[in-house]
Amino acid sequence: MTEFQAHLGTGTTKLARCWAVLRRDGTTYGFTDHDCPLTFGGITFKADAGMTARAVMSATGLSVDNSEAMGALSDAAITEADIEAGRFDGAEVKAWLVNWADVATRTFRFAGTIGELRRSGGAFHAELRGLTEPLNQPQGRVYQTPCSAILGDGDCGFDLDTDGFATEVAVEGLVDRRRFTFFDMAGFEPAWFERGRLRVISGAAAGLIGLIKRDRFIGDTREVEVWEGFRTEIAAGDMIRLEAGCDKRFETCRLKFANLLNFRGFPDIPGDDWLVSTPANGAQTVGGSLRRSV
Template identity: 35%
Template structure:
């Protein structure tokens, strides 16, 4: 069901926007003075958090926009911004009738950048049209271009994942000790926190030594033993590993035997 907004002098309309974070959390906000529930999402009244005017361009260029607000709102915390929970989050914005809950989506995109200024923040948005600037044809490369266990890889995530428990955390060294005898298969993989203050966050595994994992990024001092984590195996994106370890060379998305640019500098040598 749809309706025409602002067809009369007075209209029961409010602006809304949603943030779909990569850690699985969805936040909804509205300029109405009361919370609104529609489309399966609770949109909290946030008059102090406003999306800017979004310019809809007639061409293929990106539609610029941003959202700004105060950090004192219950749903937006400075520590979440610092942890990167909003980086790359998907954003939708639109208009809704607060009486009938009939609405329309006017904008969709992702958060391209965040700036924190004192007690407020500003999120720069990149619209879905920005994907039109990407090269549709992948460039050749000796390494595999597919994401491990993602589209094109063909391997199932469940078969290459495991749940472990934290024994110790060393924030200075950036390491986590798990109840595993050997975590070598997870080198170059990913660790996702299932418990504690970092729940939902994923970080890269740089190296392993027995049950000790070296992680990318800073470890929160509040992380401690007993927390559960989900590990996903890693791949160095070489055809040798794809074939010998995963028996998946058929799905290798790269050209390991294609001559490189150095072949242009070769010239024949007399025998």
């Protein structure tokens, strides 16, 4: 019998719930529904955040364990600005039942990630998704013409810190938090960063990432536009990192990145047009490949 089970067996329990939230940028938050802070595992679980949670629903099999956390928005804990900026999207969540008189006596109850977040009336509601959630997503490789890897990941193997494929610059001009303009950045070809990433290094939006929609020159000015405007203020002088983009084509992998050995697509796979191809009048049939161009 564990210490926790022995505590339950006394008939008079001293239990509190504790949650740890680990954002993808490394920031950790601790919350408890006890009336005093609790500390274990190097995390202080605050009691003044007004955070509560519904009971965790779990089942055998592959159904998704889920719960919901609720709390008041405050500058001392989770802020509306951070939620709006997307800093809690996909954050890791862990939950325990703890004997508040002896925090070493505890049991682990839940592990997962934050799903949908909504705000209303000065409070937030966060859907908690269990570890079986990824099983609802497609797994394995897809047989397709373009590359299935993400530039710079383990499958791609390309180092974006290679000279000429990333640069750190200060923001010079900004429109609607999505169109960045630079007046002296001609060292890269037009569209070099298209489909790449824009990472904010300093300022209020530090740690946020945007996907680049367009990279072009308008006169002597270079404009880099992201698909979705940042939801946190970015000021002139803030440092950002621009990373080269990849359109996942066979030729791009070979000519732009010299990374053909790691290409994860199937450029010779027949397309839909091959399935419905018909004989052509006057054409000579020699038994060659009907491979379409990519």
